Amino acid sequence: MARLSAENRRKAEAIVAVYPERRSALIPLCHLAQGQDGYLTEEAMEDVAELCGVSPAEVRGTASFYDMLHTEPVGRYVIAVCTNIACMLAGAYEVLGHAEERLGIHSGQTTPDGLFTVEEAECLAGCDKAVCVQVNHRFFGPVDEEGFDRLVEDLAEGRLEGTVPPHGVLCRVERSVGLPAEEPAAGPAGGAPARRGGDS
Amino acid sequence: MLTDRAPIVSARLGHEDSHTLERYLATGGYEGLRKALSMTPEQVHEEVNAASLLGRGGAGFPAGRKWSMLRKASTTYLVVNGDESEPATFKDHLLIERDPHQIVEGTIITAYAIGAAQAFIFCRGEFALGLERLTQAVNDAYAHGALGPSILGSDFSLDLVVHPGAGAYICGEETALLESLEGKRGFPRIKPPYFPAAIGLYGEPTVVNNVETMSNIPWIVRNGGAAFAALGQGSSTGTRLFALSGHVERPGWYETEMSKTTFRDLIYDPKLGGGVRRGRALKAFIPGGVSAPWFFPEHLDMGLDQDAVGKAGSMLGSGSVVVMDETTCAVRAAWRISRFFHRESCGQCTPCREGAGWIDKILRRIEDGLGREEDLDLLLDACDNIAPGLTWPPRQTTICVLGPSIPSSIVSGIHQFRDEFLLHVKEGGCPMPPDEVRHV
Known part of the structure; x- marks a missing residue:
């Protein structure tokens, strides 16, 4: 835990390589690091900084701006209940209240066993399925009180392992194409993308 | 009046496998690209101008005109805005998950028209499945020869990067999106310059277009800009994907001809919203995302028309309509x-x-x-x-x-x-x- 593993370092270098400037890889690499440890560790942020050519403080300062990036540990399953207007009209605050009671925690907290974090989310763009809930950014909905209980039981008993990876794992499909090393020489007019590759 | 025009951007969504290359190719996929590559970039641009396609992100700026504003430079970027976060808006989410190749094809055609060799799709980070489907679509498009060097045997080359956001509404603002894509906090840039077409990604001229805007491009190239402009009315041409939510019987997405369909159709037609839930009275509705001023029952017979809604003191914005019944506080x-x-x-x-x-x-x-x-x-x-x-x-x-x-x-x-x-x-x-x- 903590430092990027050799496998993730290889993936990180491949991600850096697709951008014209390496700092652009900062957020994708934070997602990668979060996929490894469930949140952003100090050591991983140092690795991201080195790979992007910035200071660790810049990585933390950038990451802290974004809701999805956590610099403190969270549960294996982060359950986000949308309470924005469309979901609120469908009873989202009642569902969120039920969720807090059922898990015995307040929004923003994690259960003592480290399994669940519950969050009040802004609109997740699932308004036709209000009340809309995401678990580790996988969509569920419409969710009512009973539906929430079933969801939590399914998660606790591992019945959704394939659908919902542990927190932090975002995109399980890797880009397999167009990496600079595999590209043939640039063609004529409008040739292969120019890559600057250097530090910004 | 509800018209029965065939849908444009949601045509494929009835298929379970609408996101796959196989289904895409079986339903006219990448034919628009093939046709575009047989034309000059200027001719492609002209078709989009003829279509009068208004940007579908929220501001409703004509897409073709945006492309015309590019500063001449050796490097030009195309960035597709898929950071959909305006509350009650879920149409880009749908298109990203269910028809990613249509976005990729629209992006390639647009890059050809504006002379970009590098494009990005900035996808909202919370769309985990969407990121997976877009990444797979890019992998498959490369294998099909529609991305990479010498696309479909032409001398046009393009790389396309799928870039994940990390949770920040503000990154839907195009200059904040570019900052985020540069690996920084999503702080909007001070204007002027008003348009990234002058100074955009890495300081280079950049076009930023919305996902739904891109999704219309293959159809426009296949069928011609005039066919698109024949739909709708006035400046609101074509069809639009409306996201309906709140207190309606049938919340969901509905692609309808612009301008001709009214708010009453959208909310009450049995094939669309199906009416206010439990037959209750309508109190108010939001016509275009939560940034828009509210509308009331007296506005129901207005067409889904950008100019008409604007004149009435609100906006069609992101195309999302939220219905509030009489019990709403x-x-x-x-x-x-x-x-x-x-x-x-x-x-x-x-x-x-x-x-x-x-x-x-x-x-x-x-x-x-x-x-x-x-x-x-x-x-x-x-x-x-x-x-x-x-x-x-x-x-x-x-x-x-x-x-x-x-x-x-x-x-x-x-x-x-x-x-x-x-x-x-x-x-x-x-x-x-x-x-x-x-x-x-």
Whole structure:
């Protein structure tokens, strides 16, 4: 835990390589690091900084701006209940209240066993399925009180392992194409993308 | 009037496997690209101009004109905005998950038209499945020869990177999106320059187009700009994917011909919204995302038309309509929308950062029964400090339009439902029933 593993370092270098400037890889690499440890560790942020050519403080300062990036540990399953207007009209605050009671925690907290974090989310763009809930950014909905209980039981008993990876794992499909090393020489007019590759 | 025009961007969505290359190729996929490559970039641009395609992200700026504004330079970038986060908007989410190749094809054609060799699709981070489907689509498009060097045997080459966001509404603002894509906090850039077409990604001229805008491009090239412009009316051409939510029987997405379909059709037609839930009366509806001023029953017969909605004092915005029935508490609705802006303000500009916080807290205390009569004036005063004069379109005191979007729901709520606001104060609590949980 903590430092990027050799496998993730290889993936990180491949991600850096697709951008014209390496700092652009900062957020994708934070997602990668979060996929490894469930949140952003100090050591991983140092690795991201080195790979992007910035200071660790810049990585933390950038990451802290974004809701999805956590610099403190969270549960294996982060359950986000949308309470924005469309979901609120469908009873989202009642569902969120039920969720807090059922898990015995307040929004923003994690259960003592480290399994669940519950969050009040802004609109997740699932308004036709209000009340809309995401678990580790996988969509569920419409969710009512009973539906929430079933969801939590399914998660606790591992019945959704394939659908919902542990927190932090975002995109399980890797880009397999167009990496600079595999590209043939640039063609004529409008040739292969120019890559600057250097530090910004 | 509801017309039975065949859908454009949602044509494929009836298929379970609409996201796969196989289905895409079996339903006319990449034929638009093949045709575009047989034309000059200028001819492709001309077809999009002829279509009069308005940007589908929210501002409704003509796509073809945006492309014309590019500063001449050796490097030009194309960035597709898939950071859909305007509350109650879910049409890009749908297109990203269910028809990613259509976006990829539109992106390739657009890059050809504007002379970009590198494109990006900025996908909202919360769309995990969408990111997987887009990444797979890029892998498959490369294998099909539609991306990479010498596309489909032509001398045009393009690389396309799928870039994940990390949770920030403000990154839907195009200059904040570019900052985020550069690996920084999503702080909107100071204007001028007003358009990234002058100074965009890495300081180079950049076109930023919305996902739904891109999704229309393959059809326009296949069928011609004139065929697209023949749909709709006036400046609102083509079809549009509307996202309907709130207190309706059938919340969902509906692609309808622009302008000719009315709000009444969208909300009440049995094939569309199916009416207000449980036959209740309509109290208000939001015509284009929560940044838009509210509409009321007297607006129902207006067409889904960008100009008409604008003239009536609101906007079609992101194409999302939220229905509120007679049991809805106007204070609670305005509070939840204001709270959203408070949470999502990037914090650069005082009127937005501080104003949103004040408004959130004042509305909350009114809803909780701790409000004062003078709070209504205080709310309007705070709004006036964000967008002086409370006009529509709003005047701006901030770097971007997030701030000036805050007053919409408060001004709508207080003007239309002043008595209901005051009743909260008089009764020392909310007189409306709690929200009912939707059971399915």
